[in-house]
Every structure is written in structure tokens, then in C-alpha cells.
Amino acid sequence: MAEERSIGKQIIHEIGEWLYAIVIALVVAILVHIFVGQITRVSGESMENTFHNGDFLVVSKWDHIRGITPNYDDIVIIDSRVNRERTWKDDVTDVVSNYLSIFSKDAERHDAWVKRVIGLPGDKLEFKDGHVWRNGKELEEPYTKDPTMNYSQTAPVIVPEGHVFVMGDNRNHSSDSRFIGPVPIKNVIGNVVWHI
Template structure:
């Protein structure tokens, strides 16, 4: 091989590597596209729908507002590390080509409770701090779930639920979600 061809190949390798690094930084710290998998957020979001998720709130540990749709790491009983933030965007891309690489740990849910809130589940509805929530976004008007004791959301946590209450795994089953497990805020659904 002559030097000109080697230089051309190295220039291409450098450009591709730089583009990948820039893309990773954007996806870890700024914005990440992802897809809905499942029916837990119907009728708001649907299986296969694309989402644009902003990530800086995760980096800043921002507390989402009531009603905000968020992406969470459902493994609430394990500590998250910075390696999780690097690995998850990579696996998101790999899963496009290899369905076996897709994990079921990252969920899309709606924030129902914040630190200090007392939540009750009675009469087919959610009550926050003694007030029944008006939730026009839920799929069913009646939730087939009740609980005899209230849930108090601990400091540094949020309580999340799917809009399809009768077909959603959420904080009712895994418990409140630590703020560092809130991976991003859904900004757009396409």
C-alpha cells in the first residue's frame, strides 16, 4: 500500500471514531431517541412509537413534575453507576440489529407522586395527599388495584405509574423510584 492510501484510510477511521464519540456524548448528556415497547402507557403512547428523551435532567438530578412522562431504570434495588449511563445508549443501538440485546429494565411511565406525598389506591382511583387525582390520560376509568395502607414517597424518590393502569408494571410493584434512576424526560412522541 502506498502512503496516500494509508493516510486516506486513517482519515476515514478518525472521522468515524470522532462521530461516534460525539454521538455518544449527545446521547448520554443531551438527548436520546428511543422506542416504546409494550402497552403500559396506552392510550397516551403506543407500542413501537418513537420518543425523544432529554437527558440533562438525569445528569442534574432534576425532580420531574407531576404528570411528567419519564424513562426509568426499573432495577430500583441496585445502585446506578456512570457505566450504566454509557452502556444503555449503546445497547439501544445494538438492539436495533439484535433483538436479543434488548433489555426490559428501562420503562416509560408517568410521575404520580414526589417526595413526601402520601398515595392511596382505593375505589378504583389514585389519591394523593387526600385528594382524588383527575387523570384524563388513563386508558380505563377504573383501576383494578387497591391497597389497604397508604404509600409515603421517601425523600429523593418519585412514584410512577403507566397510563394503562390495569396492564402496567410500575411503582405499585417495584416501589418508589430513586431520582438517579429517572433517566430522562419524554419531550416528544413521534
């Protein structure tokens, strides 16, 4: 009888140790995901031919955490909900939805977009004859899939302070700053550092 109790206590102790290890591993994974980086998957064709639907991207969160403005041509992940204040709570809920999306397509977020930085605060952007002009100079954009055929903007766009202007490389099939407006730097979730 005493031996059975001892075995029972040993099993309970073993289960407790496993649960403790699992909880610690989850906490570390969540902290890494929030503060360091994550792996995400491309959904859609807006960044072709640079990235394709289903490609995996390694995203660094370090600049987002420090509030650093990205550079021209950086490929970034943005929160497309530009008309709402993004807080640290969004970083936490991003982790939850990212893990849930592994198990269910219904949990996938549709507001996290991968785009290229075209304009920085204070830049004057113009769109003429299928090309982008920044501060009076036409951009050379060898990464774009096709010239922008279905967009024209008569008035120049001035990128406000604390914002960036982003576009997809597949300009004719991309929802981006042309439609949602400049993106607050707080909504730049991370920089793509590797493509798998």
C-alpha cells in the first residue's frame, strides 16, 4: 500500500515537472515572439515576384520594439489597421493568433501585410505613367512585377511625421498605402530578414 502511494506521488511529481517545463517553454516562446522575431507565411500575391503565396519569412521585431523607422526598400510586416492606436496588447494578441492559425485557417489574421517601404516621413510621392516618383526623382524599381497600370494619383502624397508609405511589389494586385494611407511606425510590426 505504501509502495502504491509512493508510485502515485512519483507520477504526480513527474507530471508536475513536465507541466512546469511546458509552461516555461511557452513563456519563453511568447517572449521571443513578441520581442525578438517570428516566422510567418506569405498569403497572397501582392509581393510577387519577390515572395510567393506560401513562402515563409523570418521577421525581426527588434526595430519595432525600439520604435525605429525602417529604411527605403525594407520589406516589413505591417498592421494594416492604420486608423486605430496600436499598443503592446496587440503584440501579445498577435502571438496568440499566430499560434492558433497553425491549427485553424479561421484563426489567420488578415490585417498583417508584407510590403516594401517606399516613402519615409517628409517624402513627397507622385505616381505618373505607372511609375513612382519620390522627391522629384523617378524610382528605379527592378523588384516590381509589372508597371503600375491601374492607379493614378493627381495630387502628390506627403508622408506625415511618424509614418511610412508602403507598397507591394506586385503593384496591380496589392492593397497598400495607396488605399489605406501612410502607415504609423507603431504599425510596422517587424522587418523581413530572411526568406525561406
